[in-house]
Amino acid sequence: MDNYLIPAGTSSAKFLQFSPGTDEIHLVLEENAELAATALLNIPPGASHSLRLTVEQQAGSRLNIVAFTMRGGNFRADLHIRLLGKGAEARIAGAVIADGDETVEKNILVEHAAEGCSSDMLYKQILTGESSGLIEGKVLVQPGAQQTTSQQTFGNLLLSDTARVQSRPMLEIYADDVKCNHGATIGKLDDAALFYMRQRGIPEVEARLLLQHAFVNDILQRVGNEELREKLSHLIEHRFRGELKACHGCSLCQ
Amino acid sequence: MLTIKNLHACVEGREILKGVDLCIRDGEVHVLMGPNGSGKSTLSNVLVGNPKYEVTEGSIVFNGKDLLALSPEDRSHEGIFMSFQAPIEIPGVSMTNFMRAAVNAKRKYFGQEPLSATDFLRLLREKRKLVGLDAHFMSRGVNEGFSGGERKRNEIFQMAVLEPSFSILDETDSGLDVDALRIVAEGFNQLRTPLTSAMVITHYQRMLDYLKPDFVHVLVDGRIVKEGTAQLGYDIEEKGFDWIKEEVKHG
Numbered sequence: 001m002d003n004y005l006i007p008a009g010t011s012s013a014k015f016l017q018f019s020p021g022t023d024e025i026h027l028v029l030e031e032n033a034e035l036a037a038t039a040l041l042n043i044p045p046g047a048s049h050s051l052r053l054t055v056e057q058q059a060g061s062r063l064n065i066v067a068f069t070m071r072g073g074n075f076r077a078d079l080h081i082r083l084l085g086k087g088a089e090a091r092i093a094g095a096v097i098a099d100g101d102e103t104v105e106k107n108i109l110v111e112h113a114a115e116g117c118s119s120d121m122l123y124k125q126i127l128t129g130e131s132s133g134l135i136e137g138k139v140l141v142q143p144g145a146q147q148t149t150s151q152q153t154f155g156n157l158l159l160s161d162t163a164r165v166q167s168r169p170m171l172e173i174y175a176d177d178v179k180c181n182h183g184a185t186i187g188k189l190d191d192a193a194l195f196y197m198r199q200r201g202i203p204e205v206e207a208r209l210l211l212q213h214a215f216v217n218d219i220l221q222r223v224g225n226e227e228l229r230e231k232l233s234h235l236i237e238h239r240f241r242g243e244l245k246a247c248h249g250c251s252l253c254q
Numbered sequence: 255m256l257t258i259k260n261l262h263a264c265v266e267g268r269e270i271l272k273g274v275d276l277c278i279r280d281g282e283v284h285v286l287m288g289p290n291g292s293g294k295s296t297l298s299n300v301l302v303g304n305p306k307y308e309v310t311e312g313s314i315v316f317n318g319k320d321l322l323a324l325s326p327e328d329r330s331h332e333g334i335f336m337s338f339q340a341p342i343e344i345p346g347v348s349m350t351n352f353m354r355a356a357v358n359a360k361r362k363y364f365g366q367e368p369l370s371a372t373d374f375l376r377l378l379r380e381k382r383k384l385v386g387l388d389a390h391f392m393s394r395g396v397n398e399g400f401s402g403g404e405r406k407r408n409e410i411f412q413m414a415v416l417e418p419s420f421s422i423l424d425e426t427d428s429g430l431d432v433d434a435l436r437i438v439a440e441g442f443n444q445l446r447t448p449l450t451s452a453m454v455i456t457h458y459q460r461m462l463d464y465l466k467p468d469f470v471h472v473l474v475d476g477r478i479v480k481e482g483t484a485q486l487g488y489d490i491e492e493k494g495f496d497w498i499k500e501e502v503k504h505g
């Protein structure tokens with residue numbers, strides 16, 4: 001178990017790259033602490049990874065997690081984020097790109113246990129081959145957690161008939177003064193957009209690639225560090241071109 | 255430049271084009287008019303190879319090549335451009351990246367190296383000026399949040415960048431305010447050369463004033479039923495299409 005504490009009033013940034021195996025991480029954000037964490041998973045097909053992440057956030061703290069599952073093998077993640085102090089804010093986002101027989105399963109629970117907290121989940125999956133991507137994201141608003149705002153946005157691109165997708169935003173609310181929005185979509189690449197690009201001379205493969213990249217662009221934009229964002233953007237492009245090799249904590253993105 | 259013979263085409267199993275013949279030579283501007291739903295956009299889409307439209311009969315020869323055998327992207331590289339009647343949004347793909355992909359794909363087709371970053375940006379700047387499109391549009395997603403008029407202007411901007419030899423303008427004038435229409439039409443006229451041609455679809459006389467077309471064709475129910483000079487366009491503006499439909503009925 002790895003424990004991290006972000007001391008009151010400080011802000012820090014972390015980049016995490018996971019290897020096959022199991023990781024357990026416990027994070028504490030003290031009052032008004034800020035953490036921007038970017039995570040990358042890129043392991044060989046057939047390898048497995050499981051992640052259990054628990055977070056405790058005190059008053060006024062701000063968390064921004066952006067996770068990229070470029071190659072997930074068999075990946076399971078359990079996230080439990082507890083907003084324990086007034087006005088805490090959690091933004092968690094993830095992009096999943098899966099093909100072959102990769103399976104990705106994410107279970108996310110954001111618990112609003114104090115008033116005036118906000119949370120925002122943004123998850124996108126691009127699935128092809130026989131891969132499967134299952135995301136269950138729940139917002140739990142405890143009694144007394146008034147003036148909660150939460151947003152859950154789940155988008156999925158299904159690029160083959162054999163890929164399997166499930167994405168379920170869930171809400172459990174025990175307070176009355178809350179504003180919670182959620183939405184989930186499952187779709188294919190937009191034919192009209194594809195044709196528009198081809199009319200301008202962009203070859204179909206390239207057009208598909210641009211559209212897939214665009215689909216996860218809003219997640220990429222949540223990475224605050226521009227240099228890291230650029231590197232991740234390139235990794236994603238390589239991934240779509242089928243040129244990305246699995247790596248075990250290589251230096252590519254450090 | 256372009257010869258269309260006995261063209262029949264279907265959308266979702268319904269025949270829309272019922273035998274279109276049309277010949278456009280180098281340097282000519284042809285205007286296509288016709289009532290709503292007569293098949294003008296269908297003809298345009300068939301020319302650029304939209305897979306939603308199925309050609310069931312007939313032929314199209316473009317600069318000696320069998321157009322129907324080419325993919326949409328190759329038709330584009332060969333010099334065909336369509337300004338869409340309703341340009342769609344592509345959120346997340348910036349105008350700059352979009353245009354870079356388009357320009358370099360065409361260069362690759364002709365065995366040329368990609369443009370350098372400086373040359374590419376210079377090209378965009380120069381063409382933006384031609385149609386009065388502000389720089390900030392380039393960092394936005396393709397047509398993302400653009401107003402109707404801005405989208406039309408953006409179409410002509412893209413045309414200016416790609417320098418097609420044959421352009422199809424599908425109601426590019428609709429949705430433009432008076433000033434924007436003048437800028438777009440003047441931009442279009444500046445791009446004209448003795449070697450470029452166009453098929454311009456419009457419902458309005460103002461476009462005829464600006465473009466001074468060589469020919470006007472009238473499409474009714476999937477067939478070209480009347481052809482003439484620009485004067486025919488002015489007659490339609492004044493009298494509508496009914497008299498033409500009557501003529502057709504009485505042979």
Ligand SMILES: Nc1ncnc2c1ncn2[C@@H]1O[C@H](COP(=O)(O)OP(=O)(O)OP(=O)(O)O)[C@@H](O)[C@H]1O
Pocket residue numbers: 265266270288289290291292293294295296297306339
């Ligand atoms: N993608 C499509 N799917 C279904 N029907 C279509 C499609 N495109 C065209 N049609 C039908 O084909 C017919 C001709 O349409 P088209 O868009 O070519 O007309 P138009 O002459 O361009 O009309 P307008 O002046 O209104 O633009 C219409 O009845 C239209 O509903």
Ligand SMILES: [Mg+2]
Pocket residue numbers: 294295296339424
């Ligand atoms: Mg039309």
